[in-house]
Amino acid sequence: MRLHRNLTFAVIDSIRDIFNAGEYADKAVEKALQRDKRWGARDRKFVAETIYDIVRWNRLYAEIAEVKVPYERDNIWRLFSVWCVLRGIPLPDWNQIGDVPVRRIKGKFDELSKIRKYRESIPDWMDELGAQELGEALWTKEIAALNKQAEVVLRTNTLNTTKEMLQRKLKVENIETESITDYPNALKLVERANVFTTESFHEGLFEVQDASSQLVAAYLDVEPGMKVVDACAGAGGKTLHLAALMQNKGQIIAMDIYESKLKKLKIRARRNKAHNIDLRVIDSTKVIKKLHEKADRVLIDAPCSGLGVLRRNPDSKWKLQPEFINEIKKTQQEILQNYSKMVKPGGKMVYATCSILPSENRQQVDLFLTSEAGKCFTFVKDSNIYAHLSGFDGFYMALLEKK
Numbered sequence: 248m249r250l251h252r253n254l255t256f257a258v259i260d261s262i263r264d265i266f267n268a269g270e271y272a273d274k275a276v277e278k279a280l281q282r283d284k285r286w287g288a289r290d291r292k293f294v295a296e297t298i299y300d301i302v303r304w305n306r307l308y309a310e311i312a313e314v315k316v317p318y319e320r321d322n323i324w325r326l327f328s329v330w331c332v333l334r335g336i337p338l339p340d341w342n343q344i345g346d347v348p349v350r351r352i353k354g355k356f357d358e359l360s361k362i363r364k365y366r367e368s369i370p371d372w373m374d375e376l377g378a379q380e381l382g383e384a385l386w387t388k389e390i391a392a393l394n395k396q397a398e399v400v401l402r403t404n405t406l407n408t409t410k411e412m413l414q415r416k417l418k419v420e421n422i423e424t425e426s427i428t429d430y431p432n433a434l435k436l437v438e439r440a441n442v443f444t445t446e447s448f449h450e451g452l453f454e455v456q457d458a459s460s461q462l463v464a465a466y467l468d469v470e471p472g473m474k475v476v477d478a479c480a481g482a483g484g485k486t487l488h489l490a491a492l493m494q495n496k497g498q499i500i501a502m503d504i505y506e507s508k509l510k511k512l513k514i515r516a517r518r519n520k521a522h523n524i525d526l527r528v529i530d531s532t533k534v535i536k537k538l539h540e541k542a543d544r545v546l547i548d549a550p551c552s553g554l555g556v557l558r559r560n561p562d563s564k565w566k567l568q569p570e571f572i573n574e575i576k577k578t579q580q581e582i583l584q585n586y587s588k589m590v591k592p593g594g595k596m597v598y599a600t601c602s603i604l605p606s607e608n609r610q611q612v613d614l615f616l617t618s619e620a621g622k623c624f625t626f627v628k629d630s631n632i633y634a635h636l637s638g639f640d641g642f643y644m645a646l647l648e649k650k
């Protein structure tokens with residue numbers, strides 16, 4: 248592989264913005280890709296993947312390069328050189344690169360790879376928490392899987408097409424996909440591509456949604472005609488799936504505390520031709536009270552640490568703090584306590600997170616079930632989805648039924 252200066256400069260600037268100015272990696276990548284409209288698909292792939300790689304392996308590379316945040320520009324070049332050496336990419340003869348101690352880099356890599364927190368490039372606290380909650384063996388396998396690059400998975404919008412028709416149409420648009428066993432509406436891209444520019448996307452034939460995430464709406468056991476509340480709807484990944492499972496019949500009330508997210512959902516719903524969704528901003532407790540015992544189904548796709556989706560958000564490793572996880576756990580329990588009241592007797596509720604930590608998952612459900620609000624619920628089933636077993640994101644979902 249031959250390195251190109253302008254592409255590499257885009258990478259270096261993005262690393263600076265992410266680590267020195269706290270920019271989100273996905274935003275930094277988006278900005279970098281807008282730098283030059285003439286870049287082709289391969290150039291864009293190089294820029295995006297290299298930025299994500301250096302973010303993902305930041306602790307390991309920084310340890311090898313002996314550099315610390317905030318990074319001086321020379322030090323970002325040292326990180327980049329480590330990336331080149333470990334990927335076996337010939338170092339270019341550029342001023343910024345200088346003499347690179349190739350053998351020392353490889354030696355340090357071998358030495359650090361013996362220690363999990365360096366090998367998997369994670370902060371000390373995260374390594375301790377993961378091992379404490381999941382046990383050494385499970386955490387070792389899971390964190391390794393969460394460091395892999397996520398595949399691009401689509402969910403067929405069955406309101407507008409079938410999986411087979413979508414697959415054929417995408418092929419015409421030069422996008423090869425594969426079905427995934429046990430995920431009825433999922434198609435996996437054979438090669439990464441920008442699917443958002445396709446006609447199929449603009450016609451609302453699919454959404455990009457990880458395979459594990461596609462299990463959540465189905466877990467709620469909805470039927471056409473029901474009244475369903477999606478209490479933490481965000482931009483509506485699961486709401487749109489619910490609309491498809493309900494064949495546009497009945498009512499979905501999609502809520503969130505952020506109006507900006509619901510606005511995005513509105514745009515997506517229009518593209519998906521999902522017509523049974525009402526949006527409601529949670530700006531007071533009244534919004535919830537009005538729906539007490541009114542819903543056949545309630546989905547709580549709770550805010551969480553996001554530890555199950557590190558593959559697609561590797562910068563969370565550096566942005567996440569243990570204090571945030573403790574705070575979000577309190578919110579999760581409050582949400583369970585308050586929003587469960589919307590379920591009508593005989594109705595069902597799913598509590599889901601994209602975390603793999605038992606303290607955000609089963610332990611929250613158990614705590615809820617022993618509380619006053621949870622007394623009238625029975626536990627039906629739950630599912631821990633691990634990235635190392637599924638090959639997709641880490642997720643948790645529990646199904647509860649109101650007596």
Ligand SMILES: C[S@@+](CC[C@H](N)C(=O)[O-])C[C@H]1O[C@@H](n2cnc3c(N)ncnc32)[C@H](O)[C@@H]1O
Nearest residue numbers: 478479480481482483484485503504548549550
């Ligand atoms: C895991 S995300 C939801 C993702 C979304 N369901 C999807 O499938 O695309 C959690 C959501 O909960 C929202 N949230 C945070 N605190 C909340 C609260 N107290 N009540 C309702 N929603 C809340 C966040 O704004 C965020 O959109």
